Amino acid sequence: MPDGGRLIVALDTVEAERARAWADAVSPHAGLLKLGLEFFLANGAAGFRAITGAPVFLDLKLHDIPNTVAGGVRAVLPLRPRMLTVHAAGGSAMIRAAHQAARSAGADGPIILAVTVLTSLDEAALHDLGVAATPAEQVLRLGRLAIESGADGLVCSPLEVAMLRQALGPAVKLVVPGIRPDGHAAADQARTMTPARAVAEGADWIVCGRPITGAADPGAAAAAIAAAIQ
Numbered sequence: 001m002p003d004g005g006r007l008i009v010a011l012d013t014v015e016a017e018r019a020r021a022w023a024d025a026v027s028p029h030a031g032l033l034k035l036g037l038e039f040f041l042a043n044g045a046a047g048f049r050a051i052t053g054a055p056v057f058l059d060l061k062l063h064d065i066p067n068t069v070a071g072g073v074r075a076v077l078p079l080r081p082r083m084l085t086v087h088a089a090g091g092s093a094m095i096r097a098a099h100q101a102a103r104s105a106g107a108d109g110p111i112i113l114a115v116t117v118l119t120s121l122d123e124a125a126l127h128d129l130g131v132a133a134t135p136a137e138q139v140l141r142l143g144r145l146a147i148e149s150g151a152d153g154l155v156c157s158p159l160e161v162a163m164l165r166q167a168l169g170p171a172v173k174l175v176v177p178g179i180r181p182d183g184h185a186a187a188d189q190a191r192t193m194t195p196a197r198a199v200a201e202g203a204d205w206i207v208c209g210r211p212i213t214g215a216a217d218p219g220a221a222a223a224a225i226a227a228a229i230q
């Protein structure tokens with residue numbers, strides 16, 4: 001069990017006050033809080049610093065030339081995010097540059113997670129991009145490349161977690177969004193899994209947003225999910 005628990009709560013909003021209220025409510029039950037691109041572009045470092053209660057996963061999905069990505073990672077090190085994301089499609093040198101920049105902060109540096117194939121891309125969309133592989137093949141190819149290039153782990157869909165755990169072994173960190181408690185509407189997440197099932201299939205952490213932040217009592221919703229994966 002990771003320190004603080006396996007639940008990551010996604011605080012997806014541009015409103016700093018709303019994010020702070022959610023953070024206060026769910027922090028007792030969350031291993032991490034996730035801030036994404038929309039929050040960070042709207043509120044910047046000051047908004048990030050106002051989110052307290054649990055370590056923060058900064059989900060910026062960086063993708064640029066190695067020098068620029070390394071600079072981006074170094075730029076957020078003073079905020080002490082616990083996790084950062086990059087796109088594996090940026091290639092080996094870019095992933096390695098992100099890893100080295102993160103390690104420049106020593107043991108306090110964030111772990112680097114790679115995103116393989118966006119779950120919004122199906123086989124036809126990959127074909128349009130010139131990728132002949134199936135999504136599963138491409139996920140595995142990019143996942144291996146990322147880990148060999150210094151990434152600590154991967155963000156992956158519920159459908160990929162068992163395959164990646166089996167292929168890449170126990171040390172690779174797997175972080176899994178697309179989580180829906182039993183009976184909860186899937187919203188725009190087409191491929192979902194319950195929290196307990198995702199952990200049983202090999203997830204180190206699960207990411208859950210709207211089933212918690214959209215609940216009448218976000219603290220209670222987070223507590224119920226945390227209890228289901230203890």
Ligand code: C5P
Pocket residue numbers: 010012034036118119120155156157177178179189207208209210211
């Ligand atoms: O609200 P919901 O539980 O769907 O939130 C899921 C979170 O995980 C969002 O912040 C979303 O950006 C992120 N995510 C995802 N699917 C991926 C990668 C990340 O839903 N493939």
